[in-house]
Structure formats: C-alpha cells, structure tokens
Amino acid sequence: xxxxxxxxxxxxxxxxxxxxxxxxxxxxxxxxxxxxxxxxxxxxxxxxxxxxxxxxxxxxxxxxxxxxxxxxxxxxxxxxxxxxxxxxxxxxxxxxxxxxxxxxxxxxxxxxxxxxxxxxxxxxxxxxxxxxxxxxxxxxxxxxxxxxxxxxxxxxxxxxxxxxxxxxxxxxxxxxxxxxxxxxxxxxxxxxxxxxxxxxxxxxxxxxxxxxxxxxxxxxxxxxxxxxxxxxxxxxxxxxxxxxxxxxxxxxxxxxxxxxxxxxxxxxxxxxxxxxxxxxxxxxxxxxxxxxxxxxxxxxxxxxxxxxxxxxxxxxxxxxxxxxxxxxxxxxxxxxxxxxxxxxxxxxxxxxxxxxxx
Amino acid sequence: xxxxxxxxxxxxxxxxxxxxxxxxxxxxxxxxxxxxxxxxxxxxxxxxxxxxxxxxxxxxxxxxxxxxxxxxxxxxxxxxxxxxxxxxxxxxxxxxxxxxxxxxxxxxxxxxxxxxxxxxxxxxxxxxxxxxxxxxxxxxxxxxxxxxxxxxxxxxxxxxxxxxxxxxxxxxxxxxxxxxxxxxxxxxxxxxxxxxxxxxxxxxxxxxxxxxxxxxxxxxxxxxxxxxxxxxxxxxxxxxxxxxxxxxxxxxxxxxxxxxxxxxxxxxxxxxxxxxxxxxxxxxxxxxxxxxxxxxxxxxxxxxxxxxxxxxxxxxxxxxxxxxxxxxxxxxxxxxxxxxxxxxxxxxxxxxxxxxxx
DNA sequence: AGTCTGACCGCAAGCGCTTCCACGCGGACC
DNA sequence: GGTCCGCGTGGAAGCGCTTGCGGTCAGACT
Numbered sequence: 216x217x218x219x220x221x222x223x224x225x226x227x228x229x230x231x232x233x234x235x236x237x238x239x240x241x242x243x244x245x246x247x248x249x250x251x252x253x254x255x256x257x258x259x260x261x262x263x264x265x266x267x268x269x270x271x272x273x274x275x276x277x278x279x280x281x282x283x284x285x286x287x288x289x290x291x292x293x294x295x296x297x298x299x300x301x302x303x304x305x306x307x308x309x310x311x312x313x314x315x316x317x318x319x320x321x322x323x324x325x326x327x328x329x330x331x332x333x334x335x336x337x338x339x340x341x342x343x344x345x346x347x348x349x350x351x352x353x354x355x356x357x358x359x360x361x362x363x364x365x366x367x368x369x370x371x372x373x374x375x376x377x378x379x380x381x382x383x384x385x386x387x388x389x390x391x392x393x394x395x396x397x398x399x400x401x402x403x404x405x406x407x408x409x410x411x412x413x414x415x416x417x418x419x420x421x422x423x424x425x426x427x428x429x430x431x432x433x434x435x436x437x438x439x440x441x442x443x444x445x446x447x448x449x450x451x452x453x454x455x456x457x458x459x460x461x462x463x464x465x466x467x468x469x470x471x472x473x474x475x476x477x478x479x480x481x482x483x484x485x486x487x488x489x490x491x492x493x494x495x496x497x498x499x500x501x502x503x504x505x506x507x508x509x510x511x512x513x514x515x516x517x518x519x520x521x522x523x524x525x526x527x528x529x530x531x532x533x534x535x536x537x538x539x540x541x542x543x544x545x546x547x548x549x550x551x552x553x554x555x556x557x558x559x560x561x562x563x564x565x566x567x568x569x570x571x572x573x
Numbered sequence: 574x575x576x577x578x579x580x581x582x583x584x585x586x587x588x589x590x591x592x593x594x595x596x597x598x599x600x601x602x603x604x605x606x607x608x609x610x611x612x613x614x615x616x617x618x619x620x621x622x623x624x625x626x627x628x629x630x631x632x633x634x635x636x637x638x639x640x641x642x643x644x645x646x647x648x649x650x651x652x653x654x655x656x657x658x659x660x661x662x663x664x665x666x667x668x669x670x671x672x673x674x675x676x677x678x679x680x681x682x683x684x685x686x687x688x689x690x691x692x693x694x695x696x697x698x699x700x701x702x703x704x705x706x707x708x709x710x711x712x713x714x715x716x717x718x719x720x721x722x723x724x725x726x727x728x729x730x731x732x733x734x735x736x737x738x739x740x741x742x743x744x745x746x747x748x749x750x751x752x753x754x755x756x757x758x759x760x761x762x763x764x765x766x767x768x769x770x771x772x773x774x775x776x777x778x779x780x781x782x783x784x785x786x787x788x789x790x791x792x793x794x795x796x797x798x799x800x801x802x803x804x805x806x807x808x809x810x811x812x813x814x815x816x817x818x819x820x821x822x823x824x825x826x827x828x829x830x831x832x833x834x835x836x837x838x839x840x841x842x843x844x845x846x847x848x849x850x851x852x853x854x855x856x857x858x859x860x861x862x863x864x865x866x867x868x869x870x871x872x873x874x875x876x877x878x879x880x881x882x883x884x885x886x887x888x889x890x891x892x893x894x895x896x897x898x899x900x901x902x903x904x905x906x907x908x909x910x911x912x913x914x915x916x917x918x919x920x921x922x923x924x925x926x927x928x929x930x931x
Numbered sequence: 932a933g934t935c936t937g938a939c940c941g942c943a944a945g946c947g948c949t950t951c952c953a954c955g956c957g958g959a960c961c
Numbered sequence: 962g963g964t965c966c967g968c969g970t971g972g973a974a975g976c977g978c979t980t981g982c983g984g985t986c987a988g989a990c991t
Binding site for chain 1: 644853878
C-alpha cells in the first residue's frame with residue numbers, strides 16, 4: 216500500500232505491472248460496441264430472459280471480441296450471483312489420506328449441475344497455523360463454507376466461523392457437533408486387534424503415532440486397549456510404543472519391540488504407513504511376517520497392497536465425497552441441523568501379514 | 574441498514590440466507606461507533622500513518638466489538654490492496670508427488686513477510702477438465718497467477734492466460750518457455766539404468782506408466798532407451814512393458830516380464846509406486862529382489878524407504894518451494910523473462926533392491 | 932499578535948457491476 | 962380508432978470500500 220498522496224499514478228502503474236497486461240475491457244466497453252446500454256449488456260451476459268435474442272447475440276459477440284471477463288469483485292459486490300467459495304483446511308498434503316480425501320471432496324463439491332464452487336486451500340500444519348487460520352479468515356478473506364480435514368475444531372473456533380456466517384463441515388476427523396463425516400476409529404482398531412486375538416495372539420503390541428494431533432483424541436489406541444481388555448490379555452506397557460508418524464517411525468518402533476525380553480507375536484499399527492516400517496524391520500531381522508510375527512494396520516493405504524499387508528480399510532475417497540455433498544447442501548440453504556453427520560463403515564482386509572502365532 | 578419497504582428487502586433476505594447469518598457490520602457501522610467518518614475508519618484499519626494514535630485505537634476497538642471484517646470485494650474493487658490469488662492446477666492429489674510438491678509450493682508462496690496469497694485449488698484429472706480450466710478461468714474467476722503441476726501447457730493455453738494478465742509457472746512437469754522448475758527426467762532415468770548397467774546387467778526391462786499424460790512426453794522412457802543404446806545391449810521390445818500407474822500395474826507388468834522366455838535380470842520402473850508392485854510380484858514368486866532380480870525406481874517415494882528400494886531421488890518439496898518463490902517474484906513485478914527456470918538435480922540412492930546379476 | 936505549518940480529519944468521487952423503475956413502442960383487444 | 966398490455970430498453974441508484982483534495986484546528990514560528 217502506498218501512502219504517499221502524491222503518487223497515485225505510480226501506484227496504478229505498479230498495479231498494472233503486478234496484475235499483468237490485464238484485459239481492460241469493461242462492461243461499458245462491451246455495451247458501447249454492441250450499441251446498447253450497460254444495463255442491457257449486463258442482462259444479456261447474465262442470460263436474463265428479458266433481452267431480445269438479437270440484442271443478446273450482439274452483446275455476446277462484442278464481449279467475445281473484446282475478451283471481456285466480468286470483474287468478480289464488482290459483480291459480487293453489486294449483488295450479482297457468484298460462485299461460492301469454500302475453504303479446505305488440511306494439516307498435511309503429502310500423506311495419502313489427505314490427498315485422497317481431497318480428491319473425493321472435489322468430486323462431491325463439483326458434482327451435478329449448479330454453479331460450481333471455488334476451492335481455497337489452506338495448509339495448516341501446526342497448531343499455530345491452525346489458530347492463525349481461524350483468526351485470519353475473517354480479517355481479509357471471506358468464504359461461504361469451510362471443511363476441515365482430519366482434525367478437531369474447538370468450540371471457540373466453530374463459534375467464530377458461525378458468527379461470520381461460514382458453514383463448517385468436518386471430514387476424516389473426530390465426530391463433531393456440526394455436520395461431519397468420518398469413520399469409527401475406535402471400532403476400526405477393534406476390528407484389527409480382534410482379528411489378531413481370534414488368530415490366537417496374546418502378546419499384541421501397539422505401534423501408534425506419537426503426534427497427538429493425528430486423529431484427534433487417539434481413538435485407535437483406545438480401541439486397541441479396549442479390545443485387549445475384552446479379550447483377556449492383561450495390558451503390558453512395554454508393548455505400547457509411540458513413534459513419529461511414517462515408515463521410519465514404524466521401523467524404529469518395531470526395533471524397540473524386538474529388543475524386548477518377551478517380544479510380541481503380533482503388532483497393531485495405527486496406520487499402514489507405520490505398519491510398513493515395522494514390516495521392513497521384521498524382514499531385515501530375518502523374521503517371516505505373517506508367520507513369526509503378525510502385523511496389521513489401518514487405512515488400506517496403497518502401500519498395504521504392495522506389502523501384502525492385512526489392514527482395516529476405510530473409505531477415504533467417499534468421506535471426501537460425502538463432505539462435499541454436505542457443503543453443497545449447506546450452501547443450497549439446508550439448515551445445519553438438517554444435514555446429518557455420517558459414520559462410514561470400515562472393514563478388515565485379510566492379506567499376508569497376519570497368521571496364527573508361532 | 575435501512576430497509577426499503579419494497580422489493581429490495583426480498584433480495585436482502587435471500588442473500589442473508591445464502592450467506593448465512595453473516596455479520597452485517599459495515600465500515601460505516603464501525604465509523605459511527607467510533608465517532609469518526611468512514612474515511613478515517615478505513616485509514617485506521619489499513620494502518621495509514623495519517624491517523625492519530627488515539628483515533629486508530631478507537632476504530633480498532635469498535636471494529637473488534639462489531640466483529641467487523643472488510644468486504645474483500647468492495648475493498649479490491651475500490652482499489653484497495655488485497656492479497657493476490659494464485660491458482661494451483663494439479664491432475665492428481667492422492668499421489669504422493671503432487672501432495673508433496675504442493676506442500677513445498679505452499680511454503681514458497683507464504684514464506685517471508687508480504688501480504689500472503691490465497692491459493693485456489695483446481696483438480697483437473699483428465700484432458701477435458703484441463704481444457705475446461707483454461708476456458709473457464711477467465712469467465713468468472715480471476716486469479717493473478719497460475720501454477721500448473723506435472724503437465725504440459727500448450728501454447729494456446731498459455732497465450733490465453735497471458736492475455737488475461739495471469740502469470741504462469743510450471744512445476745514438476747516438462748521444461749517450458751515460461752518460468753518453470755523441474756528435474757531432468759531423461760537424466761534421472763539414465764542414472765537409474767546406468768547403475769544397472771554398471772552392475773553388469775544386460776537384460777534390463779522397462780516398466781513404464783501407460784498414461785501418456787504422466788510426465789508429458791515420456792522422458793524417462795527415452796532415458797532408458799538412450800542409456801541402453803550407449804551401453805551396448807541391443808533393444809528388445811519384449812522387455813518394454815507399459816502398465817497403469819501404481820502398485821497393481823507394476824505387479825501385473827512384472828508378472829508379464831516373468832513369463833518371458835528370457836526374463837530380465839533387472840527392471841527399471843519409471844516410478845517407485847510401479848516398482849513397488851514389481852517387487853511384490855517378485856517376492857511372491859519366491860525370487861530374491863536384489864539378488865535374483867534387481868529393481869530400481871524413480872522419485873524416492875516413501876514406499877521406497879519401506880521396501881528398501883534403490884531409486885533416483887528427485888527434490889519434490891523443493892520444486893514446489895522454488896515454484897512458489899517464482900510466483901512471488903512475478904507477483905512482485907519481476908518480468909517473466911527475469912525469472913529464470915530451474916532444473917533441480919536428482920541423485921541415485923543405493924538400497925537393497927539392486928545388485929549384480931546372478 | 933499574526934501568520935504559517937502540519938497533523939488529522941471529512942467530503943465526495945468513484946471502482947465495475949446489477950437491478951429497480953420508468954418509458955416507448957407495436958400489436959391485441961373492445 | 963382508441964386503450965391496454967407487455968416486451969425490450971435506458972437511466973439511475975447503489976453494493977462497501979479507498980483516497981485525492983481541501984478544511985480545521987493546534988501549536989510554532991517571526
């Protein structure tokens with residue numbers, strides 16, 4: 216921003232430069248070329264029924280010839296209809312889960328007819344970034360809806376958005392009091408651990424992400440705990456290992472477990488990516504995965520297929536899809552209360568990394 | 574807000590509904606509450622030096638109390654400073670490469686001080702979607718710059734954007750006549766294949782993605798061909814297999830190679846994800862990867878680490894980062910010619926899936 | 932003491948568009 | 962043959978903000 220009052224011209228020049236050549240054609244130009252008034256030109260361009268076909272044609276031609284594009288600012292400001300804007304807030308993008316979910320979200324947001332929406336991307340890795348998002352959003356940008364992916368929104372944040380009239384939906388995170396779509400992580404973990412129990416395992420380890428932000432209150436860990444509690448084996452804290460998210464973390468955690476006096480016969484990892492690392496360590500140690508030691512993960516990440524990893528699949532793309540539809544419903548005027556949250560089912564996929572204990 | 578008793582009220586109501594509760598506070602409200610004129614309020618909010626500290630304080634307090642947020646439309650329309658908008662155009666999101674690159678891009682776009690930018694996400698999977706993007710962009714939305722990730726932009730498309738004053742930069746795709754950042758895929762392929770050649774392999778297969786859109790004109794394949802041509806082994810079409818991108822594709826392609834009368838002793842896959850599938854097939858077939866058959870990929874995808882896969886790493890995050898900086902330079906007024914394209918280096922990472930032929 | 936200089940502030944003019952209203956006009960009607 | 966009607970159009974009023982310009986004071990000068 217230039218404060219010097221003597222420099223209006225300068226600012227304009229900078230502006231032009233910054234914005235590029237920028238077609239300068241305005242609605243008035245189009246109207247003039249078509250020999251009509253701006254009002255008529257506007258009506259013609261907006262497909263108003265009240266303009267004569269011939270006139271409309273003339274206006275459209277003029278607009279095309281001038282490479283005219285409406286100024287979205289002016290249009291929206293003047294009360295014209297304009298595409299909705301939705302913010303997508305994600306903590307990561309390089310993890311498969313988030314990318315995949317976003318693909319579904321995109322599909323859900325654009326499916327059907329309608330005017331379509333613009334998607335604003337906000338990558339808020341850490342808590343600070345998240346807080347900044349919720350504080351800044353109002354300050355300068357403005358969206359009609361926000362979908363948060365994979366993390367919990369606290370009440371204050373939600374209230375702030377609602378105050379601004381921003382719809383909010385959550386996908387792939389914890390259950391929320393507002394429209395959300397997710398899976399039952401607690402149950403998914405139980406499916407995984409129950410499977411190990413049914414195979415006869417008693418010493419089952421937990422390999423969990425140490426990042427508290429991952430999957431909110433760690434339902435997958437409590438699912439593990441509850442499954443064990445029901446099954447009989449008394450908990451052994453040595454068998455619970457927390458590691459950084461990802462393959463290297465899993466590999467290192469598995470190493471620690473192998474160093475135990477009484478190593479586990481099976482391992483439940485809270486994510487396939489962690490499980491993958493564990494598998495690698497086991498193989499390197501010369502152990503046969505699925506025979507000497509069983510490993511099960513969650514997600515059905517592509518790596519699971521490659522590793523022949525038993526896992527509990529969750530419908531990631533679909534969570535995004537459903538969330539996208541929810542946003543559209545909200546944007547169409549449905550009351551938030553009328554948009555029902557959904558919990559999508561998960562299911563065990565049997566592959567080669569699990570088997571009875573040796 | 575005064576309500577005209579007649580028709581306008583109806584419009585307003587619809588608006589309110591569509592936009593949600595929407596705080597109604599306008600600049601005038603703030604000004605009134607603070608006991609100043611709108612001009613002064615505006616200046617105070619925009620940190621203009623010409624307002625008395627006490628006044629500014631009063632305005633800020635009023636604004637906070639009213640939960641006031643500027644209307645970006647009005648602000649931008651009136652010539653106020655506003656954050657730039659950049660479109661990010663990607664063909665996929667669930668693939669690691671794109672997500673990872675976008676993380677770098679985000680970082681590059683937001684680094685340093687400056688006003689920051691808004692990122693509009695466009696997911697254009699197929700050619701039709703891409704075409705639609707380049708045609709639609711002008712129609713309704715408006716961005717200041719676009720970065721295309723991982724695909725080629727044809728001259729007509731580029732010209733269209735330039736006409737509209739939209740800067741464009743390319744990342745992770747082919748080299749372009751406009752600012753772009755990428756790696757030398759041809760060279761990367763050579764690094765991989767040369768490695769196999771140096772180990773003594775003569776029958777080296779190519780496992781390539783069949784999607785012609787992947788990596789544009791398939792430089793990795795030609796890199797393979799050229800490396801072989803230089804090394805001596807005469808080309809054998811049986812050893813060239815094209816498969817759908819991904820693990821399953823790689824697995825199936827490897828199966829085909831294994832069925833050959835004279836199977837290869839080494840395989841070069843144009844992506845780690847494909848290589849991963851190949852490794853799986855080999856293991857299932859009871860072959861020792863790295864001893865009986867060597868496999869090398871490209872990318873240094875996380876799966877490579879887990880599979881202990883030899884690969885040629887490319888700096889994905891950094892490509893995004895550099896692209897983001899280029900956009901900022903362009904937005905700051907640098908001429909496109911002054912922003913030099915970059916080709917980032919790749920390097921071989923030796924792991925366990927390659928070794929001398931049996 | 933009179934003038935001058937700034938610091939602060941209000942006025943008003945738009946930014947480019949949409950929409951309400953009024954208006955002219957030709958045909959359908961009695 | 963004069964109304965009435967409705968279609969197609971232009972005029973004008975904003976949407977909410979920014980900013981050049983000019984006015985109003987308080988001190989700081991001479």
